[in-house]
Amino acid sequence: MSPLMIDRRKLFTRALAFGAVSTLPGCNFDHPNHPDIADQVLSAMSRWNDEAQGLLFDRHTLAPTFPASAITRPARFNAFYDISQAPQVNPATWQLALTGRVGNKTPLTLANLRAMKQQSQITRFVCVEGWRVVGQWSGVPLGLLLKSINADLNARYVSFHCADGYFTSIDMASALQPQTIFALDFNGAPLTAPFGAPVRLRIPTKLGYKNPKSIVALNVTNSFPGGYWENQGYNWFGGS
Amino acid sequence: MTQRPPSRVIHPWPLRLMHWLNAIAIIILIGSGWEIYNASPFLPFSFPPLVTIGGWLGAAIAWHLAAIWLLMLNGLCYLTWGIASGHFRRKFFPLSPRAVIQEVIQALKLHLSHQTGVYNAVQRLLYLGVIILGILAVLSGLAVWKPVQLWFLSDLFGGFFISRVVHFLVMTGIVLFLAVHLILVALVPKVLPPMITGGRLPESATPSTPMAE
Ligand code: HEM
Numbered sequence: 001m002s003p004l005m006i007d008r009r010k011l012f013t014r015a016l017a018f019g020a021v022s023t024l025p026g027c028n029f030d031h032p033n034h035p036d037i038a039d040q041v042l043s044a045m046s047r048w049n050d051e052a053q054g055l056l057f058d059r060h061t062l063a064p065t066f067p068a069s070a071i072t073r074p075a076r077f078n079a080f081y082d083i084s085q086a087p088q089v090n091p092a093t094w095q096l097a098l099t100g101r102v103g104n105k106t107p108l109t110l111a112n113l114r115a116m117k118q119q120s121q122i123t124r125f126v127c128v129e130g131w132r133v134v135g136q137w138s139g140v141p142l143g144l145l146l147k148s149i150n151a152d153l154n155a156r157y158v159s160f161h162c163a164d165g166y167f168t169s170i171d172m173a174s175a176l177q178p179q180t181i182f183a184l185d186f187n188g189a190p191l192t193a194p195f196g197a198p199v200r201l202r203i204p205t206k207l208g209y210k211n212p213k214s215i216v217a218l219n220v221t222n223s224f225p226g227g228y229w230e231n232q233g234y235n236w237f238g239g240s
Numbered sequence: 241m242t243q244r245p246p247s248r249v250i251h252p253w254p255l256r257l258m259h260w261l262n263a264i265a266i267i268i269l270i271g272s273g274w275e276i277y278n279a280s281p282f283l284p285f286s287f288p289p290l291v292t293i294g295g296w297l298g299a300a301i302a303w304h305l306a307a308i309w310l311l312m313l314n315g316l317c318y319l320t321w322g323i324a325s326g327h328f329r330r331k332f333f334p335l336s337p338r339a340v341i342q343e344v345i346q347a348l349k350l351h352l353s354h355q356t357g358v359y360n361a362v363q364r365l366l367y368l369g370v371i372i373l374g375i376l377a378v379l380s381g382l383a384v385w386k387p388v389q390l391w392f393l394s395d396l397f398g399g400f401f402i403s404r405v406v407h408f409l410v411m412t413g414i415v416l417f418l419a420v421h422l423i424l425v426a427l428v429p430k431v432l433p434p435m436i437t438g439g440r441l442p443e444s445a446t447p448s449t450p451m452a453e
């Protein structure tokens with residue numbers, strides 16, 4: 001196990017801090033270099049909570065939807081860096097790399113995604129910090145996208161890598177929940193850089209940090225992929 | 241259930257074990273809960289870091305969601321044991337409003353009636369109250385944690401934000417209970433050792449009968 005080499009207290013002010021990231025989720029609750037007994041108990045309990053949430057999760061339970069009047073304006077930006085540092089991705093050259101247990105690995109373009117069936121939703125985005133906003137997103141249901149690339153739907157995880165270095169992963173059951181979408185539009189217009197242009201994951205059954213922005217790669221896998229925040233101690237399942 | 245002669249121990253061991261496990265769980269939950277609140281306060285204050293547990297949001301959530309299992313399992317054992325053994329019936333009832341009022345007045349004059357092995361009316365009310373608060377804390381906490389999967393709980397409390405407020409108010413109630421609880425123990429310190437060792441009822445006392453008024 002390679003310990004996480006960053007001081008988490010400085011983390012919130014640091015833009016990109018990707019040194020050596022631990023493969024064991026949540027081993028640095030106290031001091032990253034010396035995971036003690038409390039860290040180990042907390043990690044074990046967090047994994048147990050992942051299991052419990054997996055059991056509790058029902059693919060047919062829908063997240064609540066809201067009327068257009070409930071949409072939060074102005075929209076709230078949130079990331080581990082300042083809004084001015086949001087990655088600028090050229091939509092014309094953007095491609096989605098497909099790796100892992102997928103049959104068709106030809107990268108997808110924005111035109112490919114726009115040509116697929118779109119779904120629109122007005123749902124609540126709940127942050128792990130406790131605040132929430134309502135927004136409208138539309139895009140391609142992830143289940144549809146996975147089927148179109150011949151992904152192994154019995155695999156355990158789908159993971160995402162982003163243009164800003166962020167990464168996260170979700171369980172397959174949540175990936176196939178009908179409201180989980182690869183969003184292209186936000187509040188009626190194409191996504192802008194701070195909100196994840198050109199493509200973000202919108203998954204209203206999970207907390208904000210499970211909604212990665214500016215996705216550049218998708219991987220279907222059976223080995224635990226972890227995530228940027230999850231590897232620092234946030235609960236992996238992060239369901240709501 | 242067969243009636244055995246009442247034990248002469250003031251607090252039987254299951255009660256003591258569950259009481260202290262509960263105290264550990266509650267303290268972790270309150271401290272880590274304050275840290276979680278600080279990540280997005282909805283009142284114009286934050287809790288000083290000195291009294292919070294975790295140091296940062298991720299760790300606080302990990303503590304909170306670990307301790308909740310201890311609270312829930314231990315609480316279920318306590319409720320089952322308390323009902324099945326007749327402990328609640330014997331120790332918390334009868335409970336008359338008049339006795340409570342009289343004793344509160346007495347207590348304010350610093351006359352605390354305490355007969356070994358018998359809870360006075362104020363204690364009975366406090367203990368029943370905190371048990372209800374504990375149940376509400378778990379339910380409102382589940383509503384905050386799982387507003388989608390447990391949507392019916394979330395709706396019951398009036399949605400995500402109101403669930404958060406209810407959860408906070410329940411915490412406040414438990415903290416107030418704890419303050420009064422600790423003050424009462426400090427005023428009548430002889431009740432503390434039996435909660436640790438079990439203690440013995442004096443030979444003269446009739447165990448488990450309500451206090452004569
Ligand atoms: C951490 C410090 C604590 C101390 C020193 C303490 C001490 C005591 C003592 C001495 C008694 C017995 C009272 C008597 O015999 O008259 C008692 C009973 C009780 N305490 Fe605590 N306590 C603590 C924390 C808590 C907490 C955090 C809770 C719950 C939120 C709690 C709930 C109760 C209840 C419900 C009883 C009655 C138990 C029964 O008979 O079923 N206590 N406590």
